[in-house]
Every structure is written in structure tokens, then in C-alpha cells.
Amino acid sequence: MTNSNPNNSSYGLTRRQSLKLFGMMLASAAVPVLSGCATSESKVSAVASDWPTLTIEPISVAGYGQDPSLIMPPPSPWPKTLTQQQIALVSRLTDILVPASNGQPGALQIGAVDVIDEWVSAPYAQQQRDRDSILRLLIWLDEESVRRFDQPFLAVNESEQFALLDNIAYDRNNIEQRLQQPAAVFNRLRSLVLAAYFCSEAGSREIGYQGNVAISGDYPGPTEEARAHLDGILDELGLSEYAYQP
Amino acid sequence: MTKFAHQVVIVGSGAGGAMAAYELTKAGINVLMLEAGRDYNPKTETPMFKRNADAPLMGAATSDKNFGYYDATVDGGWSVIDEPYTTDDESDFLWWRARMLGGRTNHWGRYSLRFSEHDFKGKSRDGLGADWPFEYADIAPWYDKTESLVGVCGTNTGLDDMPDSPPGVLQPPPTPRIPELLVAAAAKKHGITAVPMHRAVLTRPKDERAACFYATPCGHGCSIGAAFQTTTSLIPMAHKTGHFKLITNAMVKQVNTNDEGKVTGLTYIDKASSEEVTLDSPVVILAASACESARIMLNSASPGHPNGLANSSGQLGRNLMDSTGAGLGATIPALKNRPRYNEDGHTANHLFIPWWGHNEQHKLNFPRGYHFELGTGFREPGAWVSGDFSGYGESLKDEAKANYGASVYFALRGEMLPNEHCYMDIDPDVTDKWGIPVARFHWQWSEHELNQVAHGLQTAKTLLETMGATVGELPPPEQAIAKGGEIIHEVGTARMCDSPTDSVTNQWGQTWDCPNLFVMDGGVFASNPHKNCTLTIMTLAMRNANWLAGQIQQGAL
Known part of the structure; x- marks a missing residue:
């Protein structure tokens, strides 16, 4: 299900490279990152930062253009660029974020890592920003893991992985400064993994999307259950007397 | 191909152009339509039932597909490759274009609200902007016909x-x-x-x-024709009359005039060969979109029309409005x-x-x-x-x-009101790939x-x-507030009013200065009520093409 183009390994960093860079980190950096809101950017000043400051090469391949086939979308519109090591790390993160449960596949099983790889390998502005920050997050996770447990993220046990993520996965408004950037980018990655999961057939079913089916005759509208639920809401909000009359 | 002697050339295949073409061909008048974009067939090209998961980037909007991967727009969006537009330093303005048969009707929101009597008489009501040169009662029967035809x-x-x-x-x-x-x-x-x-x-x-x-x-887009677009309705219907001919990839450069200032035809670039083609035509209808039609007219200056074609009022390109x-x-x-x-x-x-x-x-x-x-x-x-x-x-x-x-x-x-700071002109320094000077926008709420x-x-x-x-x-x-142009309801650049001194066309979309030149897109709007412009563009095009058909049949043109 995954394949990293071997010709493009130079786009990303291997874990070995990132660990080497760890020793060269400088204090203090201000890098634009995505905040909790996916569309707004903010500068998080990371004093005494351990946020990776290496140069990440942008993607310079062509996009799909202004007239791609909408009937047969290109299955592989541009080369995927994550290295095997990065794929392994993202795969683990997708599995932690949306695990398989109750007979439902999780983000790992539906191939979210492919979606992320396509996303961070795309030549468009939003995706390039995400690429820059997510690749740094992957490096940071390994470095943080080494700092805390003397081993990169995938080499430590599950409870250690959770302990590390717990520091950046909650309450972004009250997080210590050193962790603000990793937390913001983790949030962005989390949104992307959720999107990939709910876009999939299994995820779409699970979230309860019931559309995209042809209906003959008139649109049936809300079910009795949905109408009864609305009546409850109107009552609760004191709006029953204003209910819509066609 | 049998010889086809066109009586009218229409520039543009969107809401206004296609409606005018259907109305004229239905009356037996031979129409040649020029479309700057490629041919487009919604029956075979519309991504019906396609899931976001099957599109690159889960269907997300990109700089190539500004409204998402599956948006019907072909070769367009906020930018068209090789066909730029500019703004002055103080202005933000966005101009959505599509380079495809049917234009923006392939993806529009389909919201279709009639304007009211008070909408046509805003200036009489509050002294601002301009009144339209007719009453609601004059146009109501045409709204009826348009709604019936469009559905x-x-x-x-x-x-x-x-x-x-x-x-x-x-x-x-x-x-x-x-x-x-x-x-x-x-x-x-x-x-x-x-x-x-x-x-x-x-x-x-x-x-x-x-x-x-x-x-x-x-x-x-809609392959079954339920959601109205001209490519599943008016254009095939015009074809069926036998009075219709279409040339795609035809980018109009200018409208040509003779020494008396009368329109003789136009010149377009065949995008496939990059060659200029000049056509004669007894009547020209511009329906290329408000700003594209104004651009063509401003680029068609001649000794008889020194400030741009049919611009003796100085109103061409002015009164540019979008919705807020x-x-x-x-x-x-x-x-x-x-x-x-x-x-x-x-x-x-x-x-x-x-x-x-x-x-x-x-x-x-x-x-x-x-x-x-x-x-x-x-x-x-x-x-x-x-x-x-x-x-x-x-x-x-x-x-x-x-x-x-x-x-x-x-x-x-x-609804926004026209103001002196919102207008378009021609950028003196920039041309597009075809050598045509580009539109420059000025904007201030x-x-x-x-x-x-x-x-x-x-x-x-x-x-x-x-x-x-x-x-x-x-x-x-x-x-x-959204940027100017961002709601994609830009109108007003060739407005119709009662007087030739403060408008470009009369109530029939006929330019005051050239009786055989018509504007049948949103350019003619005298005001821009909040009710989404397309239904009224189509209604005016039907009414005014019907009037034009009468003029042609009576030999007046």
C-alpha cells in the first residue's frame, strides 16, 4: 500500500541525518507554523527552542494543471517524497491518532500515510507549508524521544510514545513554550489524518455521511428521528413557538 | 460544411451569450458564437458521484483548481495562465474567469432571485447610484419566460x-x-x-x-442537466435550430469599426494557431462577461471612438460593482x-x-x-x-x-453602490500571451x-x-468584507440608463454610439441588487435578443 519513490530520497531527511543535526541545534528561532486553526498562521517564538531549524527543500514539480481529468483523477499526480523512515514514523502516528477498533479499520489500515505522503509532496502553497512543518515535527519527535528515553520514537515502547505525545496533544493554550511549535504542528497533522480517515469508505460510513446516492422522486428530507431531535432542541432553546411553517 | 452566412456574432457562451443565441436562432437568425475557451461536454466530463478520496489532496482547493479538484471550471479560476490582469497599488480585486464552453454557468451557485421594482429604481428611492431604464412591470414577463425555460x-x-x-x-x-x-x-x-x-x-x-x-x-457541473448550465440546455437547443455555429478557442482581440464609427466585425486570435482572424458581421453582441466585454471595447479605440468603442459617455469600465x-x-x-x-x-x-x-x-x-x-x-x-x-x-x-x-x-x-473608485481600465504596460492589453482594476469599498x-x-x-x-x-x-470581485458578481462596466450622456447602452443593451453593437452580459447592469446576477443577465439577454431579432427582421439593422 505504500511506496516511497527511491529516486526522491533527497527530499526528506533520514532519521540518522536528523539525529546528527540534533547536536547542532541553535538556541532561539522563530519559524512560521500553523496554529490550531488550519487556515491561520502565527509566529510562535520558541526561546531555547529545540525545534529543528534545518533547511527543508521545497517541492518543485508541476501540479495537475487547470484542466485535469475529473473523471479519471491521476492516481499519482506527483512523486511521493517521504523516506521509508518517515513513512514508518507517520504510519505509527496515524495508528495512534485513529486506531482500529470495534471491527472498524483505523487510519493505518485505510492508508492515511499515503494521503499524508501525497499531501506533503504536493507543489501547492498550503501543502508546502504543511510539508515544512510536518517534516520538522517528525525530526523533533525522534529528537525529543532521544532526549527523554535515549532512543528514537519508534524504538521506545508504547507507554513512552504516549507519554511523549501527551505533552503536545492537549491544551495548546497552556503549553510550555518549548512545546508550542511541536503541539501546533501535531494538531495540523492530526487534522490531516482525521480528514484522510473520514474520506475513506470506512471512515465516511463511520462519521455517518449518507449522501452521494441517487434518489428517484423528491428529496425525502429529515427522518422522523431527526425531526424529533430538532423538536427537542427547539424546546430546549425556547424556540418551539417560532418553528418553521412552510 | 455548407455555407453559413451569419447575421450576428456573439462573443461568449455563458449566461448572456447562450441565451441571446437561443433567442435569435429560434427566430431564424443565423448566429456565429465565439468562445475563448475550449469545447466542453458535461455529459462526458462531469465527475458525477466521484468521492473526495479519489481526487488528489482529498479534493482540496489549490492554485490550479481554486474551488477544489472537482469544480467544473476549466482553464480558469482566479488566474488564467498567460492571461493576467492587474490592479493599482492600493486595490485588491479578484476576477474569476473560465475558459470553456458555457463559461461560468458550468459551476455557478444556481441561485436565481428576481430583482424587485425598488431594485430597478434605487436612485429614485435614496438618490444613490443609477436607476434602470425600465420598470419591473416591463421585465416581469421576461422573468416568467426565463424561469420557465431555465427551470x-x-x-x-x-x-x-x-x-x-x-x-x-x-x-x-x-x-x-x-x-x-x-x-x-x-x-x-x-x-x-x-x-x-x-x-x-x-x-x-x-x-x-x-x-x-x-x-x-x-x-x-451536472451531466443530467438538472442544474442549469448553458452547455446542457441553451447551446444544444440553439444548435438544433440549424441557425447556429460555434467556434471555440477564439479569443476576441477587438471589435472593428469603419470611418463612420459603425461596427463592421471583429478580430480574434485562434488559440490553436495563434493566428489573427478578422470576421465581418452586420451585428456584434458582446457577452464575454462584464469585465471581458469592457476590456474588448476599451481595446477597440479608433479615430471615431478615441476613448474606447461606444464610450462617448466616458462610462465604459466605470461603475464596476460586485456583491458584498x-x-x-x-x-x-x-x-x-x-x-x-x-x-x-x-x-x-x-x-x-x-x-x-x-x-x-x-x-x-x-x-x-x-x-x-x-x-x-x-x-x-x-x-x-x-x-x-x-x-x-x-x-x-x-x-x-x-x-x-x-x-x-x-x-x-x-448590494454595493457604484463609486468613483471602483472601475477598470486598460493597463498601459501589460499584455497577455496573445498581445492583447489586459484589464487593470481599481477598488475601494x-x-x-x-x-x-x-x-x-x-x-x-x-x-x-x-x-x-x-x-x-x-x-x-x-x-x-470579501475582496472586490471575490463574490464573482461583477457587473456595471457598460451600464444601461435613460441617457447617452451617462451610460453605454440603452435599455435594449444597444450601445448608444453604435446601433449594431450590443452588450448582453452583466456589464449592462445599472445597479447590483443583492440577489445574484445570473437570472437577470439571462432575462435581459432574452428580452433584448428578442428585440434585436425584431429589429433585424424589420430591416432596421
């Missing part, structure tokens, strides 16, 4: 901001969805009425077009985890909020109205998941599921629009809070 679903509401259609014209609207019903109740508490939207979507079959089957967003746009949304806690059902419907508003303040306008600090379109529903999952998330694992998934379909977004669409947006945001906040949402501090209107 519009909705109801007669009796509201004076929504003129009724005669019985039998409107098709039944789809039933409202849960969040729309909640908004309607919250609005009613404040004396504001929500009603069925009028949309150019068939809920009953018409001609060779099927009724909506309530799947696939209309912005993708702003929005406010929030999660409604009571809608979390609500029961699931299929909410696709006709994929846009079943209910909306028309302007309720028309009769109280004098008490407000802005002169013209707006309406709210609603963003709600169990939409097909895509690249953006709504919610402010925390943690991971099962609880994360539950939070995302709870938030699904629980937000309500109010999108304001309002006035306090009329800013006050209106402030009012709209405050109203949206009140309604959201009435539904139990928490809404933070509102942004100032200067920040909240």
Missing part, C-alpha cells in the same frame, strides 16, 4: 423583496434540512423570515433535462451528535434568509439590503475536518464525529458597504447566539 425551483413568498412568479412557473423546492429549520426558528424569534431559496435546479424533468437526483455538488460578501459561523452545541440522514439535497440552500429590512431601510445606516445564504449540513467528508481537537485515539474520533454537521455559517451577500457588513455580522452573531453558540468578538467590517 427554477422555489415558492412564491409574497415578500416584496422577492417578487412572485405566475402560478405554474416555479418548480417545487426540496424540503428543508434540520440545521436550516433551526436557523429559521432562531431568525423568526427576531422577526426575520427564512424561506425556500430559488435555484435553477430542476425538481421536475424539463425538455431533455432530467430532474435532480440529489447527489453530486452542482459546482461540479462576509461570513460568520460557529458550532451549535445542540446540533452535536444529531441523528444522521442524507442531507445532500440539491447540494445548496433549501432555505435562506432574504432581506427583511427593505421597508425600514431609512432607519439603518446603510442604504441597500443583503441576504444570508447558509452553510450547514452533513457534507461529504473532505480535506478539512471541523472541530478544535485534543488528544488522540478513540476520544479524538468521537470528538470529530460529534462535530460533524454541527456548525452553521451565515454568508452575507449584499465605501462606508455604505462597510456599515452593511457590520450590520450583517451583528445579526449573524445574534442568530448564532440564539441557537446557543458562543461567538467571540466580531472582526471590524474592513477586515471581514
